[in-house]
Amino acid sequence: xxxxxxxxxxxxxxxxxxxxxxxxxxxxxxxxxxxxxxxxxxxxxxxxxxxxxxxxxxxxxxxxxxxxxxxxxxxxxxxxxxxxxxxxxxxxxxxxxxxxxxxxxxxxxxxxxxxxxxxxxxxxxxxxxxxxxxxxxxxxxxxxxxxxxxxxxxxxxxxxxxxxxxxxxxxxxxxxxxxxxxxxxxxxxxxxxxxxxxxxxxxxxxxxxxxxxx
Amino acid sequence: xxxxxxxxxxxxxxxxxxxxxxxxxxxxxxxxxxxxxxxxxxxxxxxxxxxxxxxxxxxxxxxxxxxxxxxxxxxxxxxxxxxxxxxxxxxxxxxxxxxxxxxxxxxxxxxxxxxxxxxxxxxxxxxxxxxxxxxxxxxxxxxxxxxxxxxxxxxxxxxxxxxxxxxxxxxxxxxxxxxxxxxxxxxxxxxxxxxxxxxxxxxxxxxxxxxxxxxxxxxxxxxxxxxxxxxxxxxxxxxxxxxxxxxxxxxxxxxxxxxxxxxxxxxxxxxxxxxxxxxxxxxxxxxxxxxxxxxxxxxxxxxxxxxxxxxxxxxxxxxxxxxxxxxxxxxxxxxxxxxxxxxxxxxxxxxxxxxxxxxxxxxxxxxxxxxxxxxxxxxxxxxxxxxxxxxxxxxxxxxxxxxxxxxxxxxxxxxxxxxxxxxxxxxxxxxxxxxxxxxxxxxxxxxxxxxxxxxxxxxxxxxxxxxxxxxxxxxxxxxxxxxxxxxxxxxxxxxxxxxxxxxxxxxxxxxxxxxxxxxxxxxxxxxxxxxxxxxxxxxxxxxxxxxxxxxxxxxxxxxxxxxxxxxxxxxxxxxxxxxx
Numbered sequence: 001x002x003x004x005x006x007x008x009x010x011x012x013x014x015x016x017x018x019x020x021x022x023x024x025x026x027x028x029x030x031x032x033x034x035x036x037x038x039x040x041x042x043x044x045x046x047x048x049x050x051x052x053x054x055x056x057x058x059x060x061x062x063x064x065x066x067x068x069x070x071x072x073x074x075x076x077x078x079x080x081x082x083x084x085x086x087x088x089x090x091x092x093x094x095x096x097x098x099x100x101x102x103x104x105x106x107x108x109x110x111x112x113x114x115x116x117x118x119x120x121x122x123x124x125x126x127x128x129x130x131x132x133x134x135x136x137x138x139x140x141x142x143x144x145x146x147x148x149x150x151x152x153x154x155x156x157x158x159x160x161x162x163x164x165x166x167x168x169x170x171x172x173x174x175x176x177x178x179x180x181x182x183x184x185x186x187x188x189x190x191x192x193x194x195x196x197x198x199x200x201x202x203x204x205x206x207x208x209x210x211x212x213x214x
Numbered sequence: 215x216x217x218x219x220x221x222x223x224x225x226x227x228x229x230x231x232x233x234x235x236x237x238x239x240x241x242x243x244x245x246x247x248x249x250x251x252x253x254x255x256x257x258x259x260x261x262x263x264x265x266x267x268x269x270x271x272x273x274x275x276x277x278x279x280x281x282x283x284x285x286x287x288x289x290x291x292x293x294x295x296x297x298x299x300x301x302x303x304x305x306x307x308x309x310x311x312x313x314x315x316x317x318x319x320x321x322x323x324x325x326x327x328x329x330x331x332x333x334x335x336x337x338x339x340x341x342x343x344x345x346x347x348x349x350x351x352x353x354x355x356x357x358x359x360x361x362x363x364x365x366x367x368x369x370x371x372x373x374x375x376x377x378x379x380x381x382x383x384x385x386x387x388x389x390x391x392x393x394x395x396x397x398x399x400x401x402x403x404x405x406x407x408x409x410x411x412x413x414x415x416x417x418x419x420x421x422x423x424x425x426x427x428x429x430x431x432x433x434x435x436x437x438x439x440x441x442x443x444x445x446x447x448x449x450x451x452x453x454x455x456x457x458x459x460x461x462x463x464x465x466x467x468x469x470x471x472x473x474x475x476x477x478x479x480x481x482x483x484x485x486x487x488x489x490x491x492x493x494x495x496x497x498x499x500x501x502x503x504x505x506x507x508x509x510x511x512x513x514x515x516x517x518x519x520x521x522x523x524x525x526x527x528x529x530x531x532x533x534x535x536x537x538x539x540x541x542x543x544x545x546x547x548x549x550x551x552x553x554x555x556x557x558x559x560x561x562x563x564x565x566x567x568x569x570x571x572x573x574x575x576x577x578x579x580x581x582x583x584x585x586x587x588x589x590x591x592x593x594x595x596x597x598x599x600x601x602x603x604x605x606x607x608x609x610x611x612x613x614x615x616x617x618x619x620x621x622x623x624x625x626x627x628x629x630x631x632x633x634x635x636x637x638x639x640x641x642x643x644x645x646x647x648x649x650x651x652x653x654x655x656x657x658x659x660x661x662x663x664x665x666x667x668x669x670x671x672x673x674x675x676x677x678x679x680x681x682x683x684x685x686x687x688x689x690x691x692x693x694x695x696x697x698x699x700x701x702x703x704x705x706x707x708x709x710x711x712x713x714x715x716x717x718x719x720x721x722x723x724x725x726x727x728x729x730x731x732x733x734x735x736x737x738x739x740x741x742x743x744x745x746x747x748x749x750x751x752x753x754x755x756x757x758x759x760x761x762x763x764x765x766x767x768x769x770x771x772x773x774x775x776x777x778x779x780x781x782x783x784x785x786x787x788x789x790x791x792x793x794x
Contacts, residue, residue: 084698
């Protein structure tokens with residue numbers, strides 16, 4: 001297994017008795033694109049946050065590519081997990097341009113390599129002309145593409161997508177959904193896609209897991 | 215198109231092999247089992263946590279030093295104070311606090327009500343003017359009122375000239391307590407006004423429309439619906455006013471009132487009895503805790519939640535004729551009493567004292583105040599930013615407890631804080647001279663460091679609140695995005711968090727800077743010899759009955775405060791317009 005989540009227990013602090021996960025297990029293979037569906041409040045986004053290292057599980061282990069990243073007395077920080085994440089609100093840094101946003105995670109590369117990787121990503125999302133714009137100067141769909149490009153640019157082992165299409169209107173959504181599937185096909189990234197919309201998941205993912213009573 | 219670029223190199227291990235080995239061995243010894251991936255071991259402390267602990271401990275240290283005074287043997291003066299003066303101190307302090315609180319409550323809630331419920335001429339101007347009294351420190355207002363209402367004051371002169379009225383000056387008739395309560399009330403009411411106004415704005419219009427439909431008129435609506443809903447906010451505002459009064463030395467000292475704060479000064483300066491000063495400071499501290507508990511209880515008692523999901527904001531009702539005149543008179547009087555009258559009196563005095571106003575001493579006081587305030591404001595913001603960022607990145611019950619403890623610094627009267635700090639620094643100096651005899655004598659307690667340290671502790675909470683407000687707006691999403699892109703907590707802070715909260719940091723530092731300019735008791739007790747701040751300069755002039763000379767330093771303080779309030783109002787106005 002490329003990603004193994006085993007017997008995961010988690011509850012948000014201050015919410016005694018209402019655990020989000022009580023012994024949840026899940027796995028996926030390298031290169032696989034898995035969709036996570038389920039009703040609101042069942043922990044879909046929390047699962048992504050736990051895998052990314054933004055939350056710490058109470059019990060259970062998470063293994064990514066053979067490395068234990070969360071377990072008993074083990075917590076690998078998010079910046080050391082090599083996991084990319086696209087947030088629901090994209091989280092594009094408002095004080096940075098599109099180029100600077102994409103280049104943000106490439107600080108370990110040389111300047112030339114960084115420039116080349118940014119150019120490739122901009123080509124991939126077809127936004128070369130908007131490279132110097134700030135996030136508030138581009139549309140919602142373009143912001144979503146930049147967020148995906150930014151997460152993919154450092155070449156993460158696993159890409160986590162947290163309802164990245166939920167902020168788009170219906171007409172734009174189907175267009176972006178297709179673009180996204182195409183993008184995932186090209187990059188061949190292992191991907192975990194959370195959405196409450198099954199159409200989104202069917203368009204992008206090869207397998208769909210359901211959390212809670214769907 | 216395929217992405218054929220190779221994946222990025224994995225993040226380098228943070229600790230070299232030798233260190234990793236030591237960590238593993240340590241974990242085996244402590245936990246009784248191997249720790250798994252060495253890079254993943256949660257170490258108990260890092261730089262951010264250390265900064266938070268250091269900041270909070272620094273804030274709490276003087277109070278610990280003060281606690282030591284409980285066990286020191288009392289001097290002879292203490293017994294005299296205990297037998298003859300203590301009751302008077304307590305009565306005077308409670309009377310002033312209650313009086314000022316009541317005055318501010320009446321004025322603040324009435325103004326908040328009319329400003330929210332009614333549309334009248336000049337309402338937008340009053341929106342700004344009603345906050346300006348906060349720019350006038352109460353002790354400066356006290357000097358100004360003495361000038362306005364005294365023997366040679368403007369009021370007596372104008373009435374005498376116009377109507378040939380000859381009467382004793384008002385300040386000679388009124389008891390000093392009443393004058394002090396008036397000064398506190400008219401300068402501090404904006405605390406109540408701002409909080410109740412904000413609370414009123416969040417209420418649904420339907421509540422008040424229903425109250426009107428059910429009969430009883432507007433007064434009944436105010437008393438039966440408005441006041442109960444506003445009670446938590448009003449209680450918080452009154453609590454702030456009470457804390458300001460307990461902290462005050464300038465007004466009580468000027469009117470010769472025997473409060474706990476003036477008693478601390480009298481014991482320290484007048485009698486040279488540090489032990490008695492410490493004991494009085496501890497009593498004042500107990501009084502502050504009592505007021506905090508009462509205020510908290512009043513705030514929490516019978517809080518209400520709106521049950522409707524649709525909240526329609528209150529639309530102010532247009533008034534004209536006599537009601538409009540009444541509302542304008544109320545708002546205008548509050549602005550006049552709290553801001554315009556002290557300002558005009560100071561400007562009048564400046565005109566009288568113009569020729570000799572710009573002395574070298576005043577220039578030195580200005581320079582000293584500005585430099586000390588700049589250093590202290592910067593230190594406060596660094597400590598506050600570190601503490602808040604550590605709290606959001608590494609949350610935990612201990613951190614919350616520690617930060618809440620450190621926030622008490624703002625509630626503690628300056629006189630108490632000063633006594634604690636002097637005790638601490640004297641002890642630290644003794645230790646230093648014992649271990650490092652080559653160092654100059656009293657190296658810590660003789661310079662400006664002690665004063666800067668005190669300002670940092672007193673205003674740490676203001677800085678923290680400003681930083682928290684900035685971070686609350688940005689949330690965690692940007693920091694989390696940055697960390698999933700491979701940046702650590704520190705790099706994330708400098709590259710993402712800091713640029714996004716910089717406006718909040720600037721506002722916070724300016725606010726701390728202005729508060730330091732206005733602060734009097736700490737300057738009086740802790741400034742180095744032969745050094746004055748703007749506040750202490752005005753205080754000494756007033757003490758020597760050369761009130762005209764207080765004009766320039768006072769106007770510098772008022773001008774800085776006014777400029778800040780106007781700037782904040784302008785930014786808020788721009789933001790509201792942008793949102794709407």
